[in-house]
Amino acid sequence: MNEKIYIKDFINKLMTYKKSIAIIMGSSLFFLINLSFLLPKSYRSDFEINVYSKYFKNAIISEVIPGMNSIVEMTQTIDSMIKEVMNDEYIDELGMKYNIYSKTGDDYSRALERRRLREQFHMYSTGGQSYKITFSHSNPKITYDISKEVLAKVRNHFIDSRIEMIEYAKKSILKKLESINLTKQITDDEVASNALASKNPNVLRSELEKIEQNISALKKQFNINHPRIIKLQERKETIENWLLEFNNGSDAESRDFSEAPLLMAGASEVANNITSKLYIKYNDVNIALDIEKKSLPSYIGIIEAPQIPTTPLFPKKRIFASLGLVIGLVFSFIYIFYLEVMVVSPEDQAELLAKRLKATYIGPFPRIENLETQVVASENYSSVERPTDPLSL
16 A cells, blocks of 8 residues: 655654754754864965977977977876976975974885875876976965975976986087097098108108198298297108109119008098088077077966965865764654654554454544633533524424
8 A cells, every 4th residue: 555645744744853853963063063173174285387389399409309299298298207306305305394204213104204295296287288286284384385396396397407408419519529620630640640651652742732731821820930830841841851762763663552541532521511510500509508598487387376275175164064964964864764663652552452452443542632721612602692492482
């Protein structure tokens, strides 16, 4: 048999237990609100940065330092660079600076403190080249100071890494130039030595002509007593003596010129070409370095700067108050359910007893309330003028 539930009966039932419901909900609300004051508070401060794509590529140095064109690669690079900043050494530095770590402790306790402090940081990409870092702590001022310091650390790391990379490219090119110049100088000396040692008349005449040109050029800048001019004069005299011996035919027949060392054809032109290209790249890197030093701070945009937290992240009084109302409703339902279902009423007990005795239960007797009021009412009714009985007529 389906029994209907009427809203009126439900409201009457609530009104029956209204005092109990009010006490339960009030107690639950009072307890949860006071608990929000007693629990340790946690404040949060965060910041969000955006690394523009021009940070990863520069047209001037693209041939020396290749740029990045993939958003995924840029995002992964940003993530790895931020993780480099938030290493164990920097975490320990923050813990010691803001007295989060204990003054003394072994390696195990320090590892636990480091893990707890690291868990207070949350770092994640918000899409593209944007990145967000949040920090939570019980002290709002420490929360703000650490968040602000981490922002400066991350920003400076991006700037310093880019400058360092360009500086390294510049040093590498300069080192190559110095190496080529040194090699070129050694080669020139070896060529001159080979020319003198070969005593090949053609090579000697070519070398003698070159020496005379160098002497003529140097005399326009220096006097004849300059060490370089004197050295060239001595070499000239040596070569002239060898040519004189060759002209006299003293050893012309016995000398074999087939295995005389040959000069590298075009070696000087190749070295000059390489040197010219390296000088161009070196100049480009210098220009890029000057530009990057002035422009790099603008490549790191700040979407959201750290703010001093004014309200705790946990516990929130409104949430705890709402939770207290919900818990109060739950306990009120359990209380009413227990009284109405689990506890047997006197009428139910009488009905069960009648079933055991195989009798019929017709219900409780009507309750007489305020008997004096009923008697007065009946007397007033009797004093009212009644119609005349027809039989009396």
